[in-house]
Amino acid sequence: MEALNVPMADTPVVTFWEREIVDTKNYTFFTEKWEATQDDDIRHWTKFPSFSALLSQVEVGGKSLDLSNYPYIFMRWKEQYFVNVGTDWFDCSRLLPCVFLM
Template identity: 35%
Template sequence: MQSVQAAEKWLCGYLKMDNLTKTNASLLTYFEGEIISRLYPFITGKWDASVETDIAHWTKIATDSLLDNFEEDSFDYSQLEKSDLIFMRWKEKFLLPDPRVKEVDGASYAGFYYIGLRKSTGEITGFYYHFDSEKFQNLQLKYQPEDAPSVFQLR
């Protein structure tokens, strides 16, 4: 993740995927994300996701009662502040280093990810969704601290 705007419930970053296709050893995409809240509710309402699609994906990320009735307008989003899970949607916007590339043989970034970040461990679980892709493609990310800082400040 490159930037998190907590008040706006928005974030952005990069996803690097290795060995995704036979022709591309590594792919790097830029993504923007929505943090689930009253501003960005659980029901996606775009990207070809139906309410049924949302229910199927979110309940794979959180299997407890936290998400009871999340599809209803009366859902209490304030309870998410106390949860160990931060729910998000990530939408890949373009490939790097050349954002003009629109297609990659054997890969797609036309869909989006349903994401759960577990605060206690830093682990991220996600599921890719696109109406024309294999269902429930799993994304698992674990935090790995860098050996050296990647940002320096000169004083």
Template identity: 35%
Template sequence: MFSRPRIFKKPFCDLYCGSKFKGFQTSEYQSYPVTFTLKYVDFNSAIICGYLSIAGLVSDEISTFFETEIVGLSGQGFVTGKWGASESVDLQHWRMFDHFPHQFLPLEIEDFCKYGVVFMRIKELFLVPDHSITYVNGAVSTSTPPPPFFLIIITGNFVFL
């Protein structure tokens, strides 16, 4: 039925299908607990996707399906220019993280485990379980162009957005 067998590689650091990270999404005014669950990880294709759940933003917990760009994979750098972001906006937001490297060098995939920090850019694609919902009062709409994206740093089992 399938043209090629499904091959699962050894987990890379803590990034593998099923891994979960807990942390906080912090804005200027508030901090919200989040859970970041990886559902699909393919380093050869530079694809990671899964669910981002946030509590306390609205009355119910919200979960969205996301895809990522990992800094250091497939030529992804700290500055993207995608989704309406300029170089100055990208750098302004990355510099909010304590773990952001001051030397601003490109990272290689081998550096992830060496430094214990993974830098990612995630783009929320739709709400789950009902992908047809495009607006939740009090939250960012996934249908407003460009779709919202977040900068994220994973250190061990902890995530910072």
């Protein structure tokens, strides 16, 4: 991703992202990494109206859910690192990697 107009940066900041598509086989609604708890995950996913019909099944594990015919795709995106930000470029501590749930 290329972020434009980043404060204190003379050029756009390019970042590398990792993605996970929730299919309940390879990736579930529970992150199980990046210091996220199950409560954190439920709190985030319930912000999406399309998730509400799945909540009761997800709370009991969610691995038996069949999402293949569900009209929505759920994804998790984790910003891994900054591609073009050098240590002498500017104060990198002001840039924080992010996680997005979609």
